[in-house]
Amino acid sequence: MAVFRLSPLRVRVFNTCHLRYRYQYVDKLQARLRPADTAGSLVHNVLCDFFGKLPRDERDSERLIAMFEERWAALSPRYLRMTGVDELHDRNLSALQEFAQREDLGAEPFQVEAYVQVQIAPEVTLFGRMDRIDEEPDGTLHIIDYKTGSHPGDVDASQLQLYAIMVESKLERTVSRASFWYLDGGSVWTTELRPADKEQTLARALAAAKDMQREREYEPTIAPHCADCPFLYTCAVRDEIAQRRQAEGW
Numbered sequence: 001m002a003v004f005r006l007s008p009l010r011v012r013v014f015n016t017c018h019l020r021y022r023y024q025y026v027d028k029l030q031a032r033l034r035p036a037d038t039a040g041s042l043v044h045n046v047l048c049d050f051f052g053k054l055p056r057d058e059r060d061s062e063r064l065i066a067m068f069e070e071r072w073a074a075l076s077p078r079y080l081r082m083t084g085v086d087e088l089h090d091r092n093l094s095a096l097q098e099f100a101q102r103e104d105l106g107a108e109p110f111q112v113e114a115y116v117q118v119q120i121a122p123e124v125t126l127f128g129r130m131d132r133i134d135e136e137p138d139g140t141l142h143i144i145d146y147k148t149g150s151h152p153g154d155v156d157a158s159q160l161q162l163y164a165i166m167v168e169s170k171l172e173r174t175v176s177r178a179s180f181w182y183l184d185g186g187s188v189w190t191t192e193l194r195p196a197d198k199e200q201t202l203a204r205a206l207a208a209a210k211d212m213q214r215e216r217e218y219e220p221t222i223a224p225h226c227a228d229c230p231f232l233y234t235c236a237v238r239d240e241i242a243q244r245r246q247a248e249g250w
C-alpha cells in the first residue's frame with residue numbers, strides 16, 4: 001500500500017471543508033491566492049532569511065527593512081498595481097518595524113525553516129515546515145510559527161501540536177513550547193504541550209487520514225471561511241455562498 005502523506009495543513013483543510021480538500025488535494029486545482037497571501041509569504045521569507053542566512057553582527061532593523069523593500073520591489077508589476085496592495089505594503093512594513101523594536105534581532109534560532117518528516121503509522125507519513133525552532137535556556141525546544149495578520153479570536157492548536165510531535169520524534173528532543181507569533185499587533189499565542197493533548201491530536205490526525213482515503217462525497221461546508229477560500233472562484237456552490245454572504249453579512 002502506498003504511503004499516505006499527511007501534513008498539518010492537509011488535516012486543517014479536510015476538517016474545514018471536504019469540497020475544498022477535493023479541489024486542493026484530489027483534483028489539484030490551481031489555488032487563487034489573495035494579494036494578502038503573497039505579501040504574507042514574502043514577509044515569512046524575509047524573516048527566515050534574516051535569521052537563517054545573515055550572520056548575527058549584520059542583523060539590525062535597517063537590514064530587515066531593506067530586505068523587505070528589496071523583495072517587495074521585485075514583485076511583479078501586475079501584482080503591485082492591484083487594488084489594496086499599497087495598503088498591504090504599509091501594513092507589513094510597520095509590522096516588521098514593530099517586530100524589530102520588540103524582538104531580539106541577534107537571536108540565534110536552533111533551526112530556521114526546518115522541514116521535518118516522520119512516519120507516524122505503518123502507512124502514514126507526517127511532514128511539515130516550521131518557520132523557526134528556538135532553544136530554551138533549559139535545553140528544550142520552542143517551535144515558532146509566524147502569522148501575518150492579527151490574533152484571531154479562536155486559535156486551533158493542532159498545527160503546533162503536530163509540529164511538536166514531529167520534532168520530538170525526529171530530533172529526540174523535548175519541545176516545551178509552541179507558539180504563534182502574530183506579526184500584526186505583536187501578540188503571542190502559546191499552547192501547552194501535555195502528552196495527553198499530543199496523543200489526542202495524533203489520534204485525530206490519523207483518524208482524519210483514514211477518512212480522507214475513504215471520502216467519496218466531498219460535501220461543502222459553507223461558512224465565513226469561504227470568503228478566504230482559494231477555490232471560491234471555481235466552487236460548485238458559489239451561488240449559494242453568495243446568497244449566504246449577503247444574508248449573513250460576511
Ligand code: SF4
Binds near residue numbers: 019226229235
Ligand atoms: S468556497 Fe467554501 S464550500 Fe467552496 S470549496 Fe471553498 S470552503 Fe468549501
